[in-house]
Amino acid sequence: MNRTTKLILTSLAFALVAHIAGCATAEHATTTNAGSADTARARPAVEPVKDVNEAKPAYRAEFATEPAEVKAGEPVTLSFTVKDAKGAVVRDLQVVHEKPMHLLVVSNDLAEFNHLHPQPQGDGSFKVTHTFPNGGAYKLYADFTAPNASQIVDRLDVNVAGDAPREHASLVADKTTTKTVDGLRVTMRPDKHLRAGEELMLNFAVADARTGKPATDLQPYLGALAHFVIISEDTTDFLHAHPMTKEEMSEAGGAHGGMEHDAKPHAHDAAEMKDEAKEGASPSEVAAHTTFPRAGLYKVWAQFQRGGRVITVPYVVSVAENHTVSANTANSVPADAIKVTLSSKGYEPSRIEAKKGQPVKLAFYRADAENCGGEVVFPSQGIRKKLPVRQTVLVEVTPKETGELAFTCGMGMLRGALVVAD
Ligand SMILES: [Cu+2]
Incomplete structure (x- = not known):
């Protein structure tokens, strides 16, 4: 009776920007709200933020430690206060996997790992006590979801004072x-x-x-x-x-x-x-x-x-x-192709005008690691193509009938259509 069953996990990919202004600063990878029924079962991937100053993130976690100086072997309270773009404290974070906030603490060399859950406090902050075993540099990933928003991961730096920082493990x-x-x-x-x-x-x-x-x-x-x-x-x-x-x-x-x-x-x-x-x-x-x-x-x-x-x-x-995908990138996209960007928001544009009997070249560009966007499917054409992240893939279709010619992601959750006229 040892049947094995696979649980399919949704995964979230975050490309965080390597821009660190020093100790205890946050980086923000904000998501756009996918605004679709799919958000509940497959939360959209985070879009990389090119420049943190370019657009103010909708939500960010203010980070503080108590005591201010973090020392190896001594308990420290890690405190996170989520604020919206206007600076108002956001208290009612969504409970995701039984917790309003997940906190991953890793040493910079990834040798140490802790999965913690800061608890909501009366003042709107989320706190957890942790003891860093060694001195040195650590990364904190605070993972939370504000009401009516998508998941956010803030990456923070913590420098831990210690007599003898552990040797960097390769x-x-x-x-x-x-x-x-x-x-x-x-x-x-x-x-x-x-x-x-x-x-x-x-x-x-x-x-x-x-x-x-x-x-x-x-x-x-x-x-x-x-x-x-x-x-x-x-x-x-x-x-x-x-x-x-x-x-x-x-x-x-x-x-x-x-x-x-x-x-x-x-x-x-x-x-x-x-x-x-x-x-x-x-x-x-x-x-x-x-x-x-x-x-x-x-x-x-x-x-x-x-x-x-x-x-x-x-x-x-x-x-x-x-190498197989890099051979298939922008250089080989013809000038008359219509660029269709696939992100957590879906296809943009999602409706594309076409003429019956005339070939249409669509250059699909997958902007992020949204889970179900890994393939584009034209069910009526028997076309199924892989869309690697941050790569452009060309699909050529010649509509034979007027009306809508649908295309979807591999799991049928994201949809678009060619609107075909005579
Ligand atoms: Cu967790």
């Missing part, structure tokens, strides 16, 4: 993909070679280290069977992957409608998961659907809960350059 890509932590043996199997800008599934199989049998006693941790945090070696790319709930999975299954490909397995798995929940067994395999934005080394922390304890399993992966 990231080295793992030679083995099987790791054992606290009696849980976890094997990571990506579904393809890791390449920049390409969507992939990171599959994680969990087994009991002692018996070697699939572990089916995982407990929900913050409303999910697994959480994944992925940070690039230079700390600028931050991805936080959370699983979809059963309801969201069945909704997503419904939304996929007649789309072939991966929609059916997802829906099937959701059904299987319900069966297994009845039997009291948890899936022994989970999958994170993600895109690494750039080539280089990334650290991946997979978090599970078992026996009331959170188990954090670290991996270091190497993401290769993507």
Whole structure:
């Protein structure tokens, strides 16, 4: 009865700007509100902010520590006060995965990792007490969602005073993909070679280290069977992957409608998961659907809960350059092509005029790592093309009938159309 079931995780990619003005300053990656029904099940990816001074972010977290000087081995209270563009304190953050704010604390070399949850205080701030074990530079990623807005991740710097800062640990890509932590043996199997800008599934199989049998006693941790945090070696790319709930999975299954490909397995798995929940067994395999934005080394922390304890399993992966997509970029886009930008807002433009019988060249540009935008599909034309992040892909269509010729993202959530006239 060891059926394995995959949980598909929504993942959020953040390209944070490398612009740091010193200790305890925040960087802002604000999102635009996707304004669609899809936001609930797949929160839109953050659009990179080119210049923090260019546009005032809608929300930012003011950061303070108590005491002001942070010392290794001494408890410090980390305080975050979220303010809107007008400076008003925002108290009612949305509860996402059971918490209004998630805080990831990592040392600059990514050797140390903590996942904390600042608690709301009477004065509108969110606070958590933490003890940094060593002196040196740390990064804090405060992950929160204001009411009627999309997710925001603020990256902050903290310098911790200490007699002897720990020696900088260099990231080295793992030679083995099987790791054992606290009696849980976890094997990571990506579904393809890791390449920049390409969507992939990171599959994680969990087994009991002692018996070697699939572990089916995982407990929900913050409303999910697994959480994944992925940070690039230079700390600028931050991805936080959370699983979809059963309801969201069945909704997503419904939304996929007649789309072939991966929609059916997802829906099937959701059904299987319900069966297994009845039997009291948890899936022994989970999958994170993600895109690494750039080539280089990334650290991946997979978090599970078992026996009331959170188990954090670290991996270091190497993401290769993507030569196949760079051959397909702007240089090869003809001048008469219509540029269609795909972001968390959807397709812009989403309606494009065309003439019956005349070929139309569409140059799709995918601006961010929005999850379901990894493919563009023209169902009536049998066209399905991959859209790597920050790459342009050309699609040529000749409409044979007047009316609307629809195109959608791979999961059918984002839609656009050619409006075809005689
Ligand atoms: Cu969290």
